[in-house]
Amino acid sequence: MTPQDLQAIRNIIARAKRWDAFFGVLGILALMVGVLTFMTLFVDMAIQGMGRIDVGFFTNFPSRHAGQAGILSAWVGTVLVMIVTGLAAVPLGVAAGVYLEEYAPKHWVTDLIEINITNLAGVPSIVYGLLALGLFVYQFGLGQSILSAGLTLALLILPVVIVATREAIRSIPQIIREGSYACGATNWQTVRDHILPYSSAGILTGVIIGMARAIGETAPIITIGALTFIAFLPPLPFAGEPPAGLFDWLFAPFTVMPIQMFNWTSRPEAAFQANAAAAGFILVLMTLAMNGAAIWLRYRLRKNITW
Amino acid sequence: MSGLIVHPFSTRIMSTTVTVPPVPPTANVSDRLRKKASRHIKERFIEALLFCAALISVFTTAAIVYILVKESWIFFEAVPLSRFLFDTQWTPLFDDAHYGIMVLLSGTITSSAVALAVAIPLGTIIAIYLSEFAPFKVREIAKPFLELLGGVPTIVYGYFALVFLTPLLQKIYPELPGFNLLSAGLIMGVMIIPYVASLSEDAMRAVPMALREGSYAMGATRLQTALRVVMPAATSGIASAYILGISRAVGETMILAVAAGMQPNLTFNPTESGATITSYIVQVALGDLPHGSIGYQTIFAAGLSLLLLTLMFNLLGHYLRKRFREVY
Numbered sequence: 001m002t003p004q005d006l007q008a009i010r011n012i013i014a015r016a017k018r019w020d021a022f023f024g025v026l027g028i029l030a031l032m033v034g035v036l037t038f039m040t041l042f043v044d045m046a047i048q049g050m051g052r053i054d055v056g057f058f059t060n061f062p063s064r065h066a067g068q069a070g071i072l073s074a075w076v077g078t079v080l081v082m083i084v085t086g087l088a089a090v091p092l093g094v095a096a097g098v099y100l101e102e103y104a105p106k107h108w109v110t111d112l113i114e115i116n117i118t119n120l121a122g123v124p125s126i127v128y129g130l131l132a133l134g135l136f137v138y139q140f141g142l143g144q145s146i147l148s149a150g151l152t153l154a155l156l157i158l159p160v161v162i163v164a165t166r167e168a169i170r171s172i173p174q175i176i177r178e179g180s181y182a183c184g185a186t187n188w189q190t191v192r193d194h195i196l197p198y199s200s201a202g203i204l205t206g207v208i209i210g211m212a213r214a215i216g217e218t219a220p221i222i223t224i225g226a227l228t229f230i231a232f233l234p235p236l237p238f239a240g241e242p243p244a245g246l247f248d249w250l251f252a253p254f255t256v257m258p259i260q261m262f263n264w265t266s267r268p269e270a271a272f273q274a275n276a277a278a279a280g281f282i283l284v285l286m287t288l289a290m291n292g293a294a295i296w297l298r299y300r301l302r303k304n305i306t307w
Numbered sequence: 308m309s310g311l312i313v314h315p316f317s318t319r320i321m322s323t324t325v326t327v328p329p330v331p332p333t334a335n336v337s338d339r340l341r342k343k344a345s346r347h348i349k350e351r352f353i354e355a356l357l358f359c360a361a362l363i364s365v366f367t368t369a370a371i372v373y374i375l376v377k378e379s380w381i382f383f384e385a386v387p388l389s390r391f392l393f394d395t396q397w398t399p400l401f402d403d404a405h406y407g408i409m410v411l412l413s414g415t416i417t418s419s420a421v422a423l424a425v426a427i428p429l430g431t432i433i434a435i436y437l438s439e440f441a442p443f444k445v446r447e448i449a450k451p452f453l454e455l456l457g458g459v460p461t462i463v464y465g466y467f468a469l470v471f472l473t474p475l476l477q478k479i480y481p482e483l484p485g486f487n488l489l490s491a492g493l494i495m496g497v498m499i500i501p502y503v504a505s506l507s508e509d510a511m512r513a514v515p516m517a518l519r520e521g522s523y524a525m526g527a528t529r530l531q532t533a534l535r536v537v538m539p540a541a542t543s544g545i546a547s548a549y550i551l552g553i554s555r556a557v558g559e560t561m562i563l564a565v566a567a568g569m570q571p572n573l574t575f576n577p578t579e580s581g582a583t584i585t586s587y588i589v590q591v592a593l594g595d596l597p598h599g600s601i602g603y604q605t606i607f608a609a610g611l612s613l614l615l616l617t618l619m620f621n622l623l624g625h626y627l628r629k630r631f632r633e634v635y
Contacts, residue, residue, distance in 0.1 A: 013526075020528040027436025030429045031449055034456050037497045041459070041467045048470075095360035103354050104361070115625075116364040122551065122621035123614065124558025126585050127371060129592070130610040134374030138598060155367055162364070186346055188353045209458070216460025219560035219585065223592045223606075258462045258561075265466050265565055273470060280463045291458040295451045 042284065049278030057278060061231040062260065066271030071279055073230040074260035077146070078215060080234060080249060081256055084150020085157065085214050090207055093158050094196075097165025097203075102191055121159040128156045129223025137224055144225040146234060147250040152220050157210035164206015168199035201301050205294045212290035216283065218258035229263070230255040257283050375614060378607035382406075385601050391608065397571040397582075399605045400596075406605065408612055410573045414581035415616075418492040418563055419556035421577050425496025426552055430503025431545070437504070438511040439533040450505070457501035465565030468494040473566065486568025486580040495562050503552045510544025511537050543627045550624035554617045560585035584613045 060070025096113075104110040132152035142148045172195060180190040234252035255263075257279060264276035383391070386406045394407030433453075437446050472490040477483045483490075514537050522532040538545065568580030569590040582590070588606045596603040 016528045016531060020530040023432075023530045023533075024436070024440050027432055027440050030432040030436065033429055034433070034453065034497060034500055037494075038452075038456050038459070040471065041463070044467070044471050045463070092360045092363055095357045096363065099354075099357035099361040103357060113361050113364055116368050118625055119618070119621055120364055120367060122554055122617060122624075123371065124554075124560070124585065124617055126558065126560045126588055127375075127610055127614050127617075130378075130588070130607060131367075131371045131374050133592075134378055134607070135370055139374075158364065158367070186350050188350055212458055216458075216462065218460070218462045219564075219589060222589050225592060258460055261466065262462055262561070262565065265462075265469065276466055277470075280460075280466050283460055284463055287458050287460060288455060291455050295454060 042281075045277045045281045045284065048274055049276075049281045052274050052278035053281070062229060062255075062263075063231075066269060066275055069264075069272075069275055071257065071260055071282070073233060074255050074257045074279070075282075076233055077230070077254035078256045080146050080254065081150045081153065081221075082211060082215065084147060084250070085153040086207070086211060088151055088154035089157050089161050089210065092154070093161025093207075093210075094165050094203060096158075097162045097169060098191055098195070100162070101166050101169040102187065102195060117159050117162055121163070124219075125156055125217055126219040126223060128152055129220030131155070132220060132224045143251060144253060145251045146254045148224050149221050149226060149254065149256070152224060153214040153217060156217065156220060157214050160210035160213065161203075161206055164209070165199070165203050168202025168206070169195055171202065172198050201297060205297045205301070208290050208294040208297070212287045212294070215290070216258055216287050218262055221256060221259060222262070226253070226255055226259055257286075371614065375607055375611040378604055379611045381599070382601060382604035382608045386608075395573055397573075397587075399602045404601070406608075407573075408584075408609065410571045411582055411584045411587050411609060412612075413573050413575055414488065414563075414567070414571075414583040415557055415585070417575050417577050417581065418488045418495065418567060418583060419553065421489060421492025422495035422499055422556040422559075423549075423553060425493055426499035426503050426556075427549055429496075430500045430548070430552070431507055433500065433504040434507035434511060434545075434548075435533045435538070438508045439529050439537060453501040453504055457498070459498070461498065461559060461561040462565065464494050464498050465491070465562040468562055468566035480578070483578055484568070484580050486566065486570075487578055488563075488567050488581050489577040491563050491566040492577055494566070495556055495559050498559070498562070499552045499555050502555055503548050506548030506551060507541070507545045510541040510548065513544065514540045543630045547624040547627040550620050550627065554620035554624070557620070558585065558613065558617050560589060564589040584609045584616075 056068075057070045058075065059072055060068060061072050062074075063069040096117075100110065100113065104113075129152065132148055132155075136142045136148040136151060137144060142151075176194050176198065177190055180194050185193070230253060234249035234254060261276050261279040261283060264272045264279065267273075391406050391408055393409070394405050395409060396405035396407050397410035398405045433449075437449060441449065468490045469486075472494060473483070473485060473487065476487075476490055511533075518536050518540060519532055522536045527535070563583050564586040567583070567586060569582045569586050570580050571587065572579055572581040574581055588609055591603065591606045
């Protein structure tokens with residue numbers, strides 16, 4: 001090997017190492033694009049909207065005067081819709097997840113269900129809106145109500161809940177089930193006393209992530225025709241016009257946070273843009289808090305559970 | 308469980324510690340049998356209940372297809388398919404109505420192309436960095452952060468594109484209109500980065516360590532290993548991540564409805580404003596057209612086109628992921 005050859009080899013190695021170091025920097029820069037965009041978005045909205053956030057902003061109805069407008073009907077609507085979504089999506093999603101993991105035999109019906117869940121996770125949210133418009137609003141006659149919106153979002157997050165449930169259940173070792181069966185427990189007793197309690201934290205993580213997604217969803221709710229200008233609250237139980245009932249609020253017209261924000265964003269006046277920023281800031285804080293809680297829960301789960 | 312099962316021969320052994328009261332064997336057995344039958348029925352009932360919950364997903368898919376086909380049927384009875392596919396104007400609300408889906412499709416394709424031009428390179432670089440380069444601590448912080456980024460409501464991204472990014476771009480390129488596909492597409496790209504990055508990273512992490520060790524043993528650097536060993540081995544997984552990214556971009560609604568304007572415009576120029584399939588649906592839903600009119604039924608025809616488009620991508624992605632799972 002001549003000294004020239006050695007030098008050439010050294011050059012090749014040095015070049016490869018330079019590229020390697022360069023890519024290490026490039027990777028961090030690429031990550032920074034995401035981080036910076038998010039930071040800018042968050043800080044910009046905070047600066048634009050902070051002046052509008054006070055007690056009145058939470059206790060006022062939307063108004064033609066930007067300075068007096070608030071998000072009362074929007075956040076109440078969001079909370080009520082989320083209650084319906086949670087009550088519908090959690091039992092259905094967990095039950096479906098348990099069935100697929102603990103009961104389902106290996107045949108074409110199970111395959112069909114699994115393919116369907118994968119596909120539904122990829123259907124654009126606006127298509128769920130069209131489904132709800134055709135099915136809940138016109139076919140079932142539920143109208144443009146809290147019930148329609150809650151059920152629509154429940155269908156939308158169902159795949160998230162199912163997948164999270166399945167993953168949580170799958171991480172439980174087989175020994176637990178065998179121990180339970182050996183004591184004479186039935187399938188359902190095993191699920192109720194062992195599988196569900198042990199997987200509950202994992203399921204909760206998935207539910208929180210799904211609900212965080214549902215809170216920010218705008219398109220399907222616009223599609224079912226939620227009104228954007230609502231200056232009243234849904235009736236309290238037994239408080240509406242007779243015949244008043246416990247569940248009148250389910251059928252009330254409503255608005256939610258993202259729709260209120262969309263409404264303000266699409267107005268030309270600058271004052272309403274500040275309202276939009278304030279509403280957006282609160283919305284981002286809500287989803288951040290929920291996603292953060294889910295991530296923290298998962299982190300603790302991974303650290304604390306040793307089978 | 309009250310029915311203690313006592314083996315006839317075991318009493319002798321157990322008598323040293325516990326005295327087992329004599330149980331009439333016949334009563335015990337019939338008791339157990341009755342119990343078993345009721346238990347069996349209850350078990351079957353619960354299983355059926357759980358099965359019904361799982362079947363909801365099938366019903367949802369069926370309902371989506373049924374509603375979209377049924378409602379667009381009204382539209383396609385009035386407008387022949389050829390005019391829907393080949394007309395170059397989309398003016399369903401004018402007296403001289405045209406229904407060319409190509410116009411909306413061009414907006415969807417243009418904005419998606421811009422988004423993917425951002426998301427695919429950045430997402431891939433982040434995936435390579437996180438899977439091959441990043442120290443454990445960086446990865447532990449970066450992955451949850453990416454997840455948070457993916458959890459921001461799209462309406463907020465739309466607001467950001469309209470109020471922050473468009474004025475910024477106008478400083479560089481003054482002729483840019485206030486509503487344009489470019490800034491909407493760019494922000495949409497940032498929104499899709501987390502999906503592309505985390506799915507591609509999963510695919511790369513699934514590549515067996517032995518392949519990397521072989522490459523390092525030959526003296527390759529991390530970058531050479533990543534580009535020539537890990538990425539080729541994870542190709543189908545990465546491809547499926549890209550395809551899911553595409554399907555996200557095609558189905559995204561609010562960013563475009565807010566920041567791209569809702570003017571139907573047959574163009575592939577991202578610096579113009581335009582409507583996409585999704586933002587058109589929002590526009591009609593916000594208006595006051597009566598249900599059953601042709602103008603209103605257009606949204607179901609548009610929705611059906613959108614569903615077919617994303618279904619195609621999803622199936623392709625699903626197929627590729629299946630293939631990539633079978634490799635190892």
